[in-house]
Amino acid sequence: MSVPPGTDRATFTPNGETTTAPTPTTRTTAPRSTQAVHAGESRYRAHDSLTVPIVQTSVYTFRNTGALLDYVDEKMFWEEPEREDYGRYGNPTVRAAEAKLAALEGAQDAMLVSSGMAAVTATLLLLVKSGDHLVLTNDCYHSTLEFCRNFLPRYGVEATIVPCGDYEAMEAAIRPNTRLLYSESPTNPFMRCLDFPRLVEIARRHNVKTVIDTTFATPMNLRALEYGVDIVIHSVTKYLAGHNDVMAGVVIGSFEEITPLRKAQGTLGCIVDPHAAYLILRGLKTLALRMERHNANGLAVARFLESHPKVRRVWYPGLESHPDYAVATATQQGYSGVVSFEIDGDAERTYRFIDALQIPTIGPSLGGVESLISPLALIGYAEVSPEECARLGISESLIRFCTGIEETEDLLADVAQAFDQI
Numbered sequence: 001m002s003v004p005p006g007t008d009r010a011t012f013t014p015n016g017e018t019t020t021a022p023t024p025t026t027r028t029t030a031p032r033s034t035q036a037v038h039a040g041e042s043r044y045r046a047h048d049s050l051t052v053p054i055v056q057t058s059v060y061t062f063r064n065t066g067a068l069l070d071y072v073d074e075k076m077f078w079e080e081p082e083r084e085d086y087g088r089y090g091n092p093t094v095r096a097a098e099a100k101l102a103a104l105e106g107a108q109d110a111m112l113v114s115s116g117m118a119a120v121t122a123t124l125l126l127l128v129k130s131g132d133h134l135v136l137t138n139d140c141y142h143s144t145l146e147f148c149r150n151f152l153p154r155y156g157v158e159a160t161i162v163p164c165g166d167y168e169a170m171e172a173a174i175r176p177n178t179r180l181l182y183s184e185s186p187t188n189p190f191m192r193c194l195d196f197p198r199l200v201e202i203a204r205r206h207n208v209k210t211v212i213d214t215t216f217a218t219p220m221n222l223r224a225l226e227y228g229v230d231i232v233i234h235s236v237t238k239y240l241a242g243h244n245d246v247m248a249g250v251v252i253g254s255f256e257e258i259t260p261l262r263k264a265q266g267t268l269g270c271i272v273d274p275h276a277a278y279l280i281l282r283g284l285k286t287l288a289l290r291m292e293r294h295n296a297n298g299l300a301v302a303r304f305l306e307s308h309p310k311v312r313r314v315w316y317p318g319l320e321s322h323p324d325y326a327v328a329t330a331t332q333q334g335y336s337g338v339v340s341f342e343i344d345g346d347a348e349r350t351y352r353f354i355d356a357l358q359i360p361t362i363g364p365s366l367g368g369v370e371s372l373i374s375p376l377a378l379i380g381y382a383e384v385s386p387e388e389c390a391r392l393g394i395s396e397s398l399i400r401f402c403t404g405i406e407e408t409e410d411l412l413a414d415v416a417q418a419f420d421q422i
């Protein structure tokens with residue numbers, strides 16, 4: 001999206017409105033299917049194609065030197081010209097997917113990258129420099145924690161990890177050199193959900209940025225930017241693309257936040273390829289429908305598990321027993337399809353339960369149409385020491401059930417028959 005000269009990039013939106021809305025304290029209206037199908041798309045496309053074409057090229061040519069001179073002028077003046085020159089700096093299919101993602105999140109801009117972790121690492125690398133400090137919550141994705149613990153210190157950046165949901169600890173950890181607060185919502189695997197008005201109030205009072213990974217929510221359940229969060233990150237690999245067939249990540253925010261990141265992307269090289277962008281666009285068209293079923297399946301499975309005598313504990317923010325039931329209900333449109341629970345028994349009983357299931361297959365991801373099940377001590381935490389697992393609450397009987405879009409009754413019947421076998 002080109003920004004007219006002289007415009008404040010932070011407040012420019014395509015329809016000319018400013019984005020200084022007050023921070024809501026309760027949930028706002030999520031985009032629905034019409035937006036998922038049409039948002040961010042121009043009405044008429046190249047070659048009158050209904051779908052966005054896959055522009056599979058690494059090079060964009062110029063008809064003559066006059067066209068090249070116009071392009072150079074435009075680039076100097078507009079910053080982001082309407083055409084591309086080289087694949088690492090932009091691609092029309094990728095830009096179309098970015099426009100849809102920005103529109104669904106209610107944001108000015110979005111930048112697609114090669115994976116969710118590329119979104120996390122590129123954002124953090126750009127926002128901090130040697131001597132800086134950041135605060136992140138302990139229930140973040142393990143590779144994000146690993147990056148902050150083991151990579152950022154090599155570049156002179158320190159991270160303090162605080163318990164998710166402990167806002168006093170979060171505020172106490174902020175130092176004069178703290179640049180940002182980083183968290184997920186809901187978190188993986190315990191589905192902790194942030195109190196956004198409280199988090200943003202703390203961040204603004206201390207003049208630090210907020211960066212939140214809302215992969216588990218998607219904009220259908222939560223639009224964190226509306227609460228005043230500065231940058232939203234998603235692993236697009238999960239619900240957004242939705243079919244367990246593509247890897248990508250996205251960083252979403254104002255032009256002011258995303259423009260420097262986009263410039264860095266050209267240097268870092270963490271781009272997404274045009275075919276992946278096409279699959280993302282296609283997946284996004286059904287996001288509203290898919291999330292309705294994921295939300296319904298997650299809630300039904302969570303309720304069933306909570307009432308089952310062979311289950312020790314369930315973590316799902318749509319259950320009143322979850323510590324964040326109130327904040328999740330106030331801020332989210334749904335609770336997602338991910339349910340974590342502990343079988344009442346040892347590892348052997350847990351594996352027998354998992355092996356007896358007929359619908360979900362064993363695998364590490366989530367958010368696709370197929371249900372997946374993970375014994376977390378073996379998937380995700382296999383290389384983590386037993387002491388650290390104990391500290392994080394990852395037991396041998398902890399299971400993450402990522403419900404797909406199968407019929408709710410079929411999933412419940414499958415879980416019931418698996419319990420009958422243990």
Ligand SMILES: Cc1ncc(COP(=O)(O)O)c(C=O)c1O
Pocket residue numbers: 115116117118141184188213215216234235236237238247248249365
């Ligand atoms: C919350 C969250 N963020 C980021 C990632 C990383 O995403 P990717 O696997 O696309 O790199 C994951 C992966 O599971 C995740 O669960």
